[in-house]
Amino acid sequence: MELLQAYSDEQRMSSSPESSPPRVSIIPKSSAPMLSLDNKTLTLTKPLDPTQHVVEFNPTYDQLWAPIQGPAHPYAKDGLAQGMRNHKLGFVENAAIEPFVFDEQYNTFHKYGYAADPSASAGFNYVGDFDALNRNDAESVYNIPQHEQKKRRLQKKNKEPDAGELDPDEVDNPATDAWLVKNRKSPWAGKKQGLQDELTEEQKKYAEEYAKKKGEADGNKEKGEVVTDKSTFHGKEEKDYQGRSWIAPPKDAKANNDHCYIPKRLVHTWSGHTKGVSAIRFFPKHGHLLLSAGMDNKVKIWDVYNSGKCMRTYMGHSKAVRDISFCNDGSKFLTAGYDKNIKYWDTETGQVISTFSTGKVPYVVKLNPDNDKQNILLAGMSDKKIVQWDINTGQITQEYDQHLGAVNTITFVDNNRRFVTSSDDKSLRVWEFGIPVVIKYISEPHMHSMPAISLHPNGNWLAAQSLDNQILIYSTRERFQLNKKKRFAGHIVAGYACQVNFSPDGRFVMSGDGEGRCWFWDWKSCKVFRTLKCHNGVCIGAEWHPLEQSKVATCGWDGLIKYW
Incomplete structure (x- = not known):
């Protein structure tokens, strides 16, 4: 009540005419607001620069999503300028053109x-x-009309250029040779012009030497490497007092080997090879000599019957010798080397009778076992082929070309009418001799490569060294089936072409292995009979003596040949 009273009194006083007018104090106003803002507030109000990568403060939602001010770039993408170029010649727009339209x-x-x-x-x-x-x-x-095309063809025919003249249409078309002739400066226009015609004496000499070297290299590529053939005799005399040759078998050799026994101890060691020995072969039927192929490029023949010394060294390969094979009477033998050559030697004199090569590495060499076909040589090559030569003429008479990998073995079966080959393609193929058509193809998903195969003395079975550390037995009858009951295992041969062999009476199977041992299994029971520690490193070859009941020769990559 008191406040209302005071207000009404004041109103009354101001409304009375006698009272003086009230004093009003006017404050002058400025056009700019008087604000005291710090830097942070100023920054928050400023729009963001879209090109900067780092923002040193926390922008507000409105700032982040504010539209970019100013004119848009003509070649901008998503609001950000990419520059005038997206190609070295300027800005290229994408265009979808059908291939036919483009070609047209x-x-x-x-x-x-x-x-x-x-x-x-x-x-x-x-x-x-x-x-x-x-x-x-x-x-x-x-889309030129037919009548127009015909008219132009006639005109072109009437205006055919002379022999030395170039067709104007062809000159204008870069897809023609005429255009290339005219536009020699094009980077794809054949040989460059402007080379000096005359060579100096020094350049001529160099060019001749280069051509000669290139010719030699090309020749070597095509055929095997050329090496001078040498042979050294190490025995006392090549003929004895009766005039018999040193390779003649001893008179008192017995006829055959009836009952074999497992060897127990080392009888003799031959050491003459400076590198590993890759294969050994006894002299056919008598076994009084032993032939060995070395990785030191040499082939040696050793006396088994008498002195036990090296009788002759055959040097004719420039690289390691991979395989050796005697002819039926032992008077000649074949060698296959990594220098791509196959050589046919005279055992007695050491002369090379002939050399064969296809320019590929031979992995296995064999003569046809028939006495009337001793002039026919088969070789399994690294280029998947089996090549057949006639030794007398030196001509290739047949090629068996079905394998998908290098050929590792050739084994004659069925009275030598057929032969079985194994390869790196993990298959066995059976061929009719002389006919390059596979009559049986054995390939199963579980099969491994079989780098060594041997024929049982009775001729009914093949023993194949499989790289999954087992020896598999295949029948040589019509169906060439796997004998699932016979399987010899226990040895480790993965990665090595260890030779598998039989005793002459067929009672035992033997094989070298990758750890230097020689394994013997019983043929009937498939049980391991004995193992001999033969070599340091791989025992690659094992051969049973054809006449001695319990004598076995082994060879290894330690360069030694041992007689047990």
Whole structure:
């Protein structure tokens, strides 16, 4: 009540005419607001620069999503300028053109000098020679009317250029040889011009030497490497007092080997090879000599019966010798080397009778076992072929070409009418001799490569050294089936072509292994009979003596040949 009273008194006083007018104090106003803002507040109000990568404060939602101010870049993408170029020649826009349309305009341009631009939106969209465009009514090479085409063909025929003259249409078309002749400066225009015609004496000499070297290299590529053949006799005399040759078998050799026994102890060691020995072969039927193939490029023959010394060394290969094979009477033998040569030697004199090569590495060599076909040589090559030569003429008479990998073995079966080959392609193939058609193909998913195969003395079974550390037995009858009941295992041969062999009476199977041991299994029970520690490293070869009941020779990559 008191406040209302005071207010009404004041109002009354101000409304009375006698009272003096109230004093009003006017404060002058400025056009700019008087604000005291710190830097942080100023920054928060400023718009963000879209090009900067780092923001040193926390912008507000409105700042982040504010539209970018100012004019848009003509070639901008997603609001951010990419620059004027996306190609070294400027800015290229993507255009979807059908292949046929492109080919049509490309060929039209090279034929007439003008083309439609299929990517242009509308209006006059031609480029090139406009005179030609008007002359041809803007037609492309693909839609010229038939009568016009016929007319042009006649005109072209009437205007055929002379022998030395170039066709003007061809000169204009870069896809022709005439265009290349005219435009020699093109980077794909054949040989460059401007080379000096005359060579100096020094350059001529160098060119001749280079050509000679290249010719030699090409020749070696095509055929095996050429090495001078040498042979050294190490025995006392080549003929004895009766005039018999040193390779003649001893008179008191018994006829056959009836009952075999497992060897127990080392009898003799032959050491003459400076590197590993890759294969050994006893002299056929008698076994009084032993032939060995070395990785030191040499082949040696050793006396088994008497002195136990090296009788002769045969040097004719420039690289390691891989395989050796006697002929039936032992008077000659074959060698296969990594120098791509197959050589046919005279055992007694050490002369090379003939050399064969296809330019590929031979992995296995064999003569046909028939006495009337001792002139026929078969070789399994690294290029998947089995090549057959006639030794007398030196000609290739047959090629068996079905394998998909290098050929490792050749084994004659069925009275030598057929032969079985194994290969790196993990298959066995059976061939009719002389006919290059596979009559049986054995390949199963579980099979491994079989780098060594041997025939049982009775001729009914093949023993194949499989690289999954087992020896598999296949029948040599019509069906060539796997004998699932016979399987010899226990040895480790994975990765090595260890030879598998039989005793002459067929009672025992033997094989070397990758750890230097020689294993003996019983043929009937398939049980391990005995193992001998033979070599340091791989025991690659094992051969049973053809006449001695319990004598076995082994060879290894330690360079030794041992007689047990």
